[in-house]
Amino acid sequence: MNIPLVDLHSQYSSIQEEVDQAIHEVLRAGSFILGPQVQKFEEEFSAFCGTRFCISCANGTDALELVLRGLGIGQGDEVVTVSHTFFATAEAICRVGAVPVFVDIRDDTLLIDPDRVEKCVSTRTRAILPVHLYGQPAELESLLAIAQKYTVHLIEDCAQAHGALYQGKRVGSWGKAGTFSFYPGKNLGAYGDAGCITTNDADLAGWLKKARNHGRTEKYTHDFVSQNSRLDSIQAAVLSVKLRHLEEWNAARRNAAELYRGILGSTSEIRFQMTTPDTLPVYHLFVVRLNDRDKVMDRLRSEGIEVGVHYPTPLHRQPAFANLPSSQRELPVTEQAAGQVLSLPIFPELSTENIRKISRVLQEALFIR
Numbered sequence: 001m002n003i004p005l006v007d008l009h010s011q012y013s014s015i016q017e018e019v020d021q022a023i024h025e026v027l028r029a030g031s032f033i034l035g036p037q038v039q040k041f042e043e044e045f046s047a048f049c050g051t052r053f054c055i056s057c058a059n060g061t062d063a064l065e066l067v068l069r070g071l072g073i074g075q076g077d078e079v080v081t082v083s084h085t086f087f088a089t090a091e092a093i094c095r096v097g098a099v100p101v102f103v104d105i106r107d108d109t110l111l112i113d114p115d116r117v118e119k120c121v122s123t124r125t126r127a128i129l130p131v132h133l134y135g136q137p138a139e140l141e142s143l144l145a146i147a148q149k150y151t152v153h154l155i156e157d158c159a160q161a162h163g164a165l166y167q168g169k170r171v172g173s174w175g176k177a178g179t180f181s182f183y184p185g186k187n188l189g190a191y192g193d194a195g196c197i198t199t200n201d202a203d204l205a206g207w208l209k210k211a212r213n214h215g216r217t218e219k220y221t222h223d224f225v226s227q228n229s230r231l232d233s234i235q236a237a238v239l240s241v242k243l244r245h246l247e248e249w250n251a252a253r254r255n256a257a258e259l260y261r262g263i264l265g266s267t268s269e270i271r272f273q274m275t276t277p278d279t280l281p282v283y284h285l286f287v288v289r290l291n292d293r294d295k296v297m298d299r300l301r302s303e304g305i306e307v308g309v310h311y312p313t314p315l316h317r318q319p320a321f322a323n324l325p326s327s328q329r330e331l332p333v334t335e336q337a338a339g340q341v342l343s344l345p346i347f348p349e350l351s352t353e354n355i356r357k358i359s360r361v362l363q364e365a366l367f368i369r
């Protein structure tokens, strides 16, 4: 039997009654865009994250773009971020007219390296944008201290880390704002595109509520030219149902990760993303690092085990960023990681038996010449 990388079908089966009922309520009420379910979910998610506000929008990329625009970041500005992430992180920076300044990651955590961030801050820097990659919080205390020292904003890309904790406090509540994606495969996923921004800043929240909806204050009054990036009520209803299960699902992901680590930990050819006592990760992905990654990947796939690479080409090597200054092309840790990372199946319903099987096939593959 094949083992998928993520399994949205078995998750739906486990909550089918709740989800179907919630969707039918929306269909019966007939308010499909920014309806009461949207406001309800925003209240629930801000309470969950421990922030004063949650402003939903159409997807996680828009969430990033809206926050950057809301903070007045644009032409001539720089935002310090990582190259080892999904394309959208840097794309949003470019969309507002600013320039991404890529900083290298730490070799052990694969996350933004605070020691290197400070060297990348210039007079043009307006924000530091760490990514809590694979569900593991970046070093928020150090990053916040740097942001405060240089009076720049800290914006957290939380698209892979719904519910993760840093020093007991949720990601998305540390910086000026946190951005989330509810893409179906994320830890908290809708049944379509969706996203949101969390913040404690009332002015920013007020601006974002208008900005996501044509700069609109009342039905036919528009304060400024903006965009359409609204959440629909069906997605919000699904998200409210799923939010009730998120803690339990994240705990199941952590159990799966512990099991993998327990079995694979004795194999010296395998490295893991290091976790620190400061963090409670949520394992959006379970990533191992292997020198012989491609060989092992082929072997796992041929055994019916679906694996992934997140991400094979760092952003500074993407054709879209071909005109970056050459000083931005020296990211040795990022480049090495891109050649080594392999994402193994992980999702709350993944069985112990399958984790053992995946681990066995992986270990065998390492020793096949």
Ligand SMILES: *Cc1c(COP(=O)(O)O)cnc(C)c1O
Residues within 6 Å of the ligand: 059, 060, 061, 062, 085, 086, 088, 089, 131, 157, 159, 160, 180, 181, 182, 183, 193, 194, 195
């Ligand atoms: C998924 C993701 C995004 C973008 O979210 P969408 O909802 O797909 O637009 C941004 N950043 C990271 C790190 C992501 O994983």
